[in-house]
Amino acid sequence: MEDLAKLLRDHGLKATRLRLMILKILMGSRKSFSVPELGSRFRYQEDRVTIYRVLGDFHSHGLIERFVDIDGIGRYIYHPECSALHPHFRCRNCGTVQGLPELPESYMATMRDCLVEDAVLLFSGTCNDCLRRASDKAINRVP
């Protein structure tokens, strides 16, 4: 927990109990979370607005990433290995989110004179693990 508190402080955030709890959930998973999904992890239903605010703080301080899923729901993910703007691949089956390579400099340069405020860069489908599990099952079913 002490490392988490340091991580928060390094991002200019005070280590409150709820921030630590939410960060721990995000760090312990390769999945992304929507506000309701995160809220359901708490035994005593934390106020959704409070959770939303914590995630917003994390995001604006560069601690986590946010993307909008194809169903229009905002999702948050802890992806420390990714820095520059990059697309994501989200598995519809298991919910795992993969960070894809960042966009080439030449591509980003075409927007040099613009103020980019949002980027919805999402691939959606079935991940390799899930595909393999499905085909293993299909093989086992053969009489």
Ligand SMILES: [Zn+2]
């Ligand atoms: Zn999957």
Ligand SMILES: [Zn+2]
């Ligand atoms: Zn990412």
